[in-house]
Amino acid sequence: MPTATEPHYTIGAFAKAVGLTAPTLRYYETEGLIEPHRLTNGRRYYEEADINWVKFLLHLKGTGMSISELKQYVQWRAQGDATIPQRLALLQQVKADFLVQFNEVQHHLQILNDKINWYEEKEAGLTADQENFHAYLQRLEHHE
Amino acid sequence: MPTATEPHYTIGAFAKAVGLTAPTLRYYETEGLIEPHRLTNGRRYYEEADINWVKFLLHLKGTGMSISELKQYVQWRAQGDATIPQRLALLQQVKADFLVQFNEVQHHLQILNDKINWYEEKEAGLTADQENFHAYLQRLEHHE
DNA sequence: GGTTGACTTAAAGTATACTTGAAGTTATAT
DNA sequence: ATATAACTTCAAGTATACTTTAAGTCAACC
Known part of the structure; x- marks a missing residue:
């Protein structure tokens, strides 16, 4: 849930903030690269920290990593320090x-x-x- | 026509020489990037100079040029110094x-x-x- | 309170650059 | 001489990374 001190973004605003389109963000989400929060009405919202995360993913992507390699990386990350x-x-x-x-x-x-x-x-x-x-x-x- | 002093290549040998596959060479040909000679039986043959040409195209491609930009370049080239x-x-x-x-x-x-x-x-x-x-x-x- | 714009999902479509398959012909090697 | 490998064309298929469409819901503004 969003708070007053931690600004959050709709998918459209977030897309602008990271230089992608809303459909691309949804696509990345289906690939498991991003996991935005949801408002009670079902709409996605993104937080400030998600910007750093997406920008980092785009840096990795820019070095030649494919979506599936990024997916593997993200899965390992979710499994913890091991x-x-x-x-x-x-x-x-x-x-x-x-x-x-x-x-x-x-x-x-x-x-x-x-x-x-x-x-x-x-x-x-x-x-x-x-x-x-x-x-x-x-x-x-x-x-x- | 091939000569004794100017070695020529079948598509397979030429593919090896330039690091591509025969189907890729045929594809480039349909795109107008290469124009090999033909033997009387219809088979393609390539000459030494074609190696330099393909390698040059691959350098341009490696700088980010698309096939269609290469095609445009090749068309202009065919039109002469103008x-x-x-x-x-x-x-x-x-x-x-x-x-x-x-x-x-x-x-x-x-x-x-x-x-x-x-x-x-x-x-x-x-x-x-x-x-x-x-x-x-x-x-x-x-x-x- | 209605219109406009942003959001939702799911599925189908697109662009680029090849790659593969099918059906047939020709060369090369034993 | 015969098998195998390499060639031929044309069309269809593949991979990657999105993008677009359809059908519908929700939110903001005047």
Whole structure:
């Protein structure tokens, strides 16, 4: 039940507060990621602390965790401190996968940058002899 | 037609060379991203230069470009140098979007790291007074 | 007190990027 | 020569993460 000192949110207000839509919040709820309280008339309400929780979930999601991985994490969390090793192992695996991906996208960015520079030089008429992009990359020693 | 000095690939061999599957290559072809040659019996064959092309497409894809954006890029490319400004603008927009995402995921990583450290300290019994994660983040001045 | 907007559930639909299946042809290996 | 593996097309199926629709209830404002 809401109190005067602890402001609460309808699903619409809460959706705005966390940057999601009401249907998405309901979907996350069916997936077990969130458990809002209910007013006596059946309507959901969310509290301030739920904002931190959803934002944390979105950070995890942003590192590449799927909804089902988040669900597993949340289930372990509900089981108490005994599951901390499992949760820690999951997050460490997520981090390891993330770092692999992170290195890959940095390389993708490098090639994108190289292509942009190549076009800019071509537009400026600076690539003297119509050097193609592959040769350009090799000159920069940016392989693949 | 293949020559002796320019090795060519069947779809299966080419798929291995670029790290995709044969069905994915056919799918990319229907999307207009690749245009392999055909042997007289109707079978596709790919040349060495096609490897660079597909790898380049995969780099662009890795920066966040969708198949339909890649298709647009490829169509412009087929229209010749007159479309270089459009291609450049597209890639610059992709880069700008990428950099926004990149900053966001770095923040996601920071929170993931913080959570892992928090669990590790908790496991080691180092968090003296059961400091919760939100308080821990605030102590580190890692907001949200 | 009535209209408008927000809420409720459940189920169906959407977008993206493939993946798989079916039915058939062609190459390669023993 | 025959079996197996790789290829062909076209259509249908899959996974993920929502989004939309339908049918109805409830709340706030003038």
